Amino acid sequence: MACFIGTVLYPHFEFKITHRDLLSRARCGLLTTPHGILETPNFIFCATKGAMKAVTMRQMEEAGAAIILSNTYHLLLQPGPDRVAALGGLHKMLHWNHPMLTDSGGFQIFSLGHGGVANEIKGKRSCIIPKTLLKIDEGGAHFRSYVDGRKHYLTPEKSIEIQQKLGADLILVLDECTPFHSSKSYTEDAMERSHRWSLRSFQQFSQSNNHLQALYGIIQGGIYEDLRVRSGNFVAEQEFFGQAIGGSLGGDKAQMHDVVALTCQYIRTDRPTHLLGIGGISDIWNGVANGIDTFDCVHPTRLARHGGALVYPEKNNGKEFFNLKNSRFVEDFNPIDENCSCYCCQNFSRAYIHYLFKVQEMLGGQLLTIHNVAFMVHLAKKIRDSIADGSFSKKIYPWEQE
Amino acid sequence: MACFIGTVLYPHFEFKITHRDLLSRARCGLLTTPHGILETPNFIFCATKGAMKAVTMRQMEEAGAAIILSNTYHLLLQPGPDRVAALGGLHKMLHWNHPMLTDSGGFQIFSLGHGGVANEIKGKRSCIIPKTLLKIDEGGAHFRSYVDGRKHYLTPEKSIEIQQKLGADLILVLDECTPFHSSKSYTEDAMERSHRWSLRSFQQFSQSNNHLQALYGIIQGGIYEDLRVRSGNFVAEQEFFGQAIGGSLGGDKAQMHDVVALTCQYIRTDRPTHLLGIGGISDIWNGVANGIDTFDCVHPTRLARHGGALVYPEKNNGKEFFNLKNSRFVEDFNPIDENCSCYCCQNFSRAYIHYLFKVQEMLGGQLLTIHNVAFMVHLAKKIRDSIADGSFSKKIYPWEQE
Numbered sequence: 001m002a003c004f005i006g007t008v009l010y011p012h013f014e015f016k017i018t019h020r021d022l023l024s025r026a027r028c029g030l031l032t033t034p035h036g037i038l039e040t041p042n043f044i045f046c047a048t049k050g051a052m053k054a055v056t057m058r059q060m061e062e063a064g065a066a067i068i069l070s071n072t073y074h075l076l077l078q079p080g081p082d083r084v085a086a087l088g089g090l091h092k093m094l095h096w097n098h099p100m101l102t103d104s105g106g107f108q109i110f111s112l113g114h115g116g117v118a119n120e121i122k123g124k125r126s127c128i129i130p131k132t133l134l135k136i137d138e139g140g141a142h143f144r145s146y147v148d149g150r151k152h153y154l155t156p157e158k159s160i161e162i163q164q165k166l167g168a169d170l171i172l173v174l175d176e177c178t179p180f181h182s183s184k185s186y187t188e189d190a191m192e193r194s195h196r197w198s199l200r201s202f203q204q205f206s207q208s209n210n211h212l213q214a215l216y217g218i219i220q221g222g223i224y225e226d227l228r229v230r231s232g233n234f235v236a237e238q239e240f241f242g243q244a245i246g247g248s249l250g251g252d253k254a255q256m257h258d259v260v261a262l263t264c265q266y267i268r269t270d271r272p273t274h275l276l277g278i279g280g281i282s283d284i285w286n287g288v289a290n291g292i293d294t295f296d297c298v299h300p301t302r303l304a305r306h307g308g309a310l311v312y313p314e315k316n317n318g319k320e321f322f323n324l325k326n327s328r329f330v331e332d333f334n335p336i337d338e339n340c341s342c343y344c345c346q347n348f349s350r351a352y353i354h355y356l357f358k359v360q361e362m363l364g365g366q367l368l369t370i371h372n373v374a375f376m377v378h379l380a381k382k383i384r385d386s387i388a389d390g391s392f393s394k395k396i397y398p399w400e401q402e
Numbered sequence: 403m404a405c406f407i408g409t410v411l412y413p414h415f416e417f418k419i420t421h422r423d424l425l426s427r428a429r430c431g432l433l434t435t436p437h438g439i440l441e442t443p444n445f446i447f448c449a450t451k452g453a454m455k456a457v458t459m460r461q462m463e464e465a466g467a468a469i470i471l472s473n474t475y476h477l478l479l480q481p482g483p484d485r486v487a488a489l490g491g492l493h494k495m496l497h498w499n500h501p502m503l504t505d506s507g508g509f510q511i512f513s514l515g516h517g518g519v520a521n522e523i524k525g526k527r528s529c530i531i532p533k534t535l536l537k538i539d540e541g542g543a544h545f546r547s548y549v550d551g552r553k554h555y556l557t558p559e560k561s562i563e564i565q566q567k568l569g570a571d572l573i574l575v576l577d578e579c580t581p582f583h584s585s586k587s588y589t590e591d592a593m594e595r596s597h598r599w600s601l602r603s604f605q606q607f608s609q610s611n612n613h614l615q616a617l618y619g620i621i622q623g624g625i626y627e628d629l630r631v632r633s634g635n636f637v638a639e640q641e642f643f644g645q646a647i648g649g650s651l652g653g654d655k656a657q658m659h660d661v662v663a664l665t666c667q668y669i670r671t672d673r674p675t676h677l678l679g680i681g682g683i684s685d686i687w688n689g690v691a692n693g694i695d696t697f698d699c700v701h702p703t704r705l706a707r708h709g710g711a712l713v714y715p716e717k718n719n720g721k722e723f724f725n726l727k728n729s730r731f732v733e734d735f736n737p738i739d740e741n742c743s744c745y746c747c748q749n750f751s752r753a754y755i756h757y758l759f760k761v762q763e764m765l766g767g768q769l770l771t772i773h774n775v776a777f778m779v780h781l782a783k784k785i786r787d788s789i790a791d792g793s794f795s796k797k798i799y800p801w802e803q804e
Contacts, residue, residue: 051758051765056772058745059458079732079757087735087753095749330481333489343460347497351489355481356453362764363453370458 009206010241013169013214015272023393025264025291028384031272033099033169034212035091038067040272041288041383043279043376044101044296049074050084050094053301054362054369057096063342063370064377069101069296070094072162073108076154077147081165089167101170101296104159104201104218107246107276109133109143110177136176138193156200160215164208170274172244173201175218180248187222187247194220195234202238214241216274222248223255225262232266242272245292249278257286264290281313281320281379288383289392300376304368307357309336310375324368329354342374343367411608412643415571415616417674425795427666427693430786433674435501435571436614437493440469442674443690443785445681445778446503446698451476452486452496455703456764456771459498465744465772466779471503471698472496474564475510478556479549483567491569503572503698506561506603506620509648509678511535511545512579538578540595558602562617566610572676574646575603577620582650589624589649596622597636604640616643618676624650625657627664634668644674647694651680659688666692683715683722683781690785691794702778706770709759711738712777726770731756744776745769 014032021027029040045052045060047068052060060068070090075081087093090100112132134142140155159174175194178187198217205215217240221227235243245263249256260275267273272293278284279297287295300310307325315337316322324336332350340346344353344367356364386392416434423429431442447454447462449470454462462470472492477483489495492502514534536544542557561576577596580589600619607617619642623629637645647665651658662677669675674695680686681699689697702712709727717739718724726738734752742748746755746769758766788794 049761049763050754051763054764054768056461056745056765056768057749074761078761079753083733083753083757086733087751093751093754331485331488343458347459349489349495351481351485352452352495355485359451359476359480361451361453362456363458366456366458366768 009209009211009239010214011211013241015242015270017270019388021289021387021392022390024289025269026288026383026387026392027291027293028387029272029293031099031293033214035097035099035169036066038099038294039380039384040293041284041387042066042294042380043284043300044069044274044294045301045373045376046071046296046298047094047096048298049078050090052369054305054366055373057094059343059366059370060096060373061098063373065098065373066377067099067101067294068094068096069103070166070168071108072102072105072159072166073112075102075166076105076152076162077145081162085165085167089165091167099170100168101274102163102166102168102172103276104172104174105154105162106141106159106174107177109141109154110179112143112146136193138196140174140197141176156197157204160201160204161208164205164210164213167213169213170216170242171205171213172216173198173218173240175220175246178220178222178247180223180251182222182248184222184224184227187220187224188227191220191222191227191231191247194218195231198235198238202240206239216240216242216244216272218244218246218276219263219267220247221263223250223259228259228263229266232263236268240271242274243267244274244276246276253280253283256283260287260292261290264292267291279376281310284379285383288387300372301369304372305365307364307368308372309353309368310372311337324350324353324364325357326354336368336371337375340371340374340378342371344371344374411611411613411641412616413613415643417644417672419672421790423691423789423794424792426691427671428690428785428789428794429693429695430789431674431695433501433695435616437499437501437571438468440501440696441782441786442695443686443789444468444696444782445686445702446471446676446696447703447775447778448473448698448700449496449498450700451480452492454771456707456768457775459496461745461768461772462498462775463500465775467500467775468779469501469503469696470496470498471505472568472570473510474504474507474561474568475514477504477568478507478554478564479547483564487567487569491567493569501572502570503676504565504568504570504574505678506558506574506576507556507564508543508561508576509579511543511556512581514545514548538595540598542576542599543578558599559606562603562606563610566607566612566615569615571615572618572644573607573615574618575600575620575642577622577648580622580624580649582625582653584624584650586624586626586629589622589626590629593622593624593629593633593649596620597633600637600640604642608641618642618644618646618674620646620648620678621665621669622649623665625652625661630661630665631668634665638670642673644676645669646676646678648678655682655685658685662689662694663692666694669693681778683712686781687785690789702774703771706774707767709766709770710774711755711770712774713739726752726755726766727759728756738773739777742773742776742780744773746773746776 019028031038156174163171217235221231279299335345421430433440558576565573619637623633681701737747
């Protein structure tokens with residue numbers, strides 16, 4: 001049941017589906033890149049500005065991480081794509097010799113521009129007035145640098161050029177990420193423009209393709225099924241290697257699950273599929289059941305720096321994490337999870353980590369980051385194993401059913 | 403030429419001198435503790451509050467660190483000695499299965515109490531009015547917690563009790579650390595009181611000695627040779643396993659070297675000798691030449707978090723570090739030191755570390771901490787090797803002579 005895509009455009013890439021769940025769209029795959037083969041489903045950790053926060057790449061490897069991403073928007077502003085290129089590209093600069101993804105820069109322009117879109121896409125916050133986004137026109141997006149106030153103009157062509165200098169394995173077309181509050185007509189107009197931008201992105205990519213990068217299209221359409229259908233069909237027809245689901249996914253968790261489910265009905269199933277910016281445990285189970293192969297989110301690592309330890313809900317009254325800052329851990333001499341094999345759980349108690357946060361020792365955030373990375377790695381493996389052994393459908397977010 | 407000390411009181415400890423320099427007091431030794439044998443001369447890294455700042459203990463081991471210390475004062479206030487004991491003691495709590503030292507708590511009481519004594523001991527700053535130190539009397543020191551304002555009374559007996567709960571291998575008697583501005587008569591009175599406190603510390607220690615800890619006396623006397631002679635003689639007569647040189651070491655670097663040199667003339671040479679709070683490269687070379695075996699200071703790790711990379715002065719125009727925040731590193735694609743085998747130097751460029759500090763990614767401080775720890779480890783080995791092969795005296799801080 002191998003799928004093989006884009007031999008001409010993507011000779012060093014392959015996406016092979018190795019197992020399929022019989023009762024859902026879940027599948028296991030092997031995504032070959034110039035920096036190694038990624039087992040899917042998997043989670044992509046965010047080295048936002050070209051560095052993981054609180055841990056080294058060696059610690060990421062020790063925790064089992066297989067793939068990371070960096071954000072084009074931040075790297076465009078500092079240190080700039082030419083300097084990254086001079087340093088040998090992202091893999092060399094970060095010393096990460098495994099698969100890597102960059103986004104197009106669009107998400108942050110609109111997220112930081114509107115102030116709070118990231119939350120809004122996940123249905124957490126209402127609209128905040130624009131900040132650094134100056135103007136969107138047919139050519140691209142005008143915005144101000146949050147670093148020095150200088151004006152920038154990001155076009156589809158420029159996003160690809162930048163990502164080619166950064167050198168990640170998987171790169172994305174430029175899209176406009178519309179927030180939840182957008183009207184249907186605005187969402188439709190933005191989607192159409194994003195489609196035109198993606199054609200320009202592809203054009204630029206194919207002109208200067210070094211065969212060491214693979215381009216993903218992005219499916220837009222907000223919460224509107226007919227738009228998602230049109231966008232899915234559009235992306236399916238282009239010669240992208242993979243596809244990402246972007247844009248607003250709804251006003252709450254339930255709607256997000258619905259939008260993902262309906263979108264996944266109208267996308268190509270032979271391509272690796274990424275769900276942008278989603279990283280909750282239940283959201284990942286739900287995404288996998290709908291055919292998503294990869295996920296990314298700052299949640300696991302950001303949560304860690306604020307004291308949150310990811311745990312399987314069945315061990316934690318149905319909740320996906322607990323906060324070590326809570327005073328109930330002051331004399332809890334257990335590890336976060338006695339079954340976890342990470343450096344944190346093998347060697348340190350909840351009481352010690354609680355203490356570290358209390359006295360503001362950054363080691364607390366480091367240890368929790370190691371644990372949360374290891375947790376996401378374990379979660380992804382658990383999902384893959386259950387797909388492979390046929391037990392996945394019985395387990396779709398099992399903690400809600402038990 | 404083996405020296406063996408305190409078989410009855412210290413059955414699990416030994417200090418064996420393996421090499422002596424012929425032209426100075428420098429020597430190599432093996433200091434046996436219940437948590438392993440420490441090669442001396444060596445540097446003790448500061449896990450002040452029971453955690454290294456910015457790195458894990460595994461990273462400390464990878465960088466070659468052999469011994470760390472924690473500060474009794476901080477741990478007394480948070481999380482408290484009973485909680486450390488409940489967590490299995492410092493070695494288990496921190497997951498550090500190598501030699502470890504705790505100080506008596508005295509230094510911080512007086513340092514934080516006066517505000518700036520730490521700098522003043524090294525001759526860097528004039529006196530600042532008292533802050534949290536309330537009163538010193540014959541019994542001990544009254545002070546306020548900087549955490550919650552509660553009053554504490556630290557006595558020699560209590561300091562030992564606390565250190566026994568913490569469980570480090572090497573522990574210190576309580577002393578009053580007098581700042582440089584103190585008059586000779588005050589320094590003398592404080593020294594005499596510290597001597598009486600050290601007898602009480604020893605008494606307490608020997609009553610409850612579990613044979614897994616070894617007690618160090620502290621030689622006081624400020625910058626006054628006659629006082630240093632008396633203090634050296636006093637400490638020599640007591641059944642301490644080791645000895646530390648404490649108190650004010652002078653108003654500047656040159657005077658500090660003089661005070662160390664004169665003090666070392668009047669101390670026992672069969673005991674392991676620690677120089678408290680000193681960690682500059684030239685200061686360590688000078689100390690070793692005078693017979694010092696171990697050093698501690700927050701300097702290497704604090705410097706790292708502020709962008710400073712330790713380097714051998716001959717590679718850096720005679721200076722002991724450079725600051726990666728400096729814009730001259732923005733396009734410097736070299737490692738900090740091409741000959742350094744640490745994780746930082748093997749994998750990352752100065753330009754990348756410069757960038758990390760610019761965008762305030764904590765990875766910058768982590769990588770520099772790894773480098774600076776590895777540097778101090780290398781420096782200590784270089785010193786030991788040169789003592790062993792007879793070249794030390796030609797090299798006493800060679801960068802000043804070449």
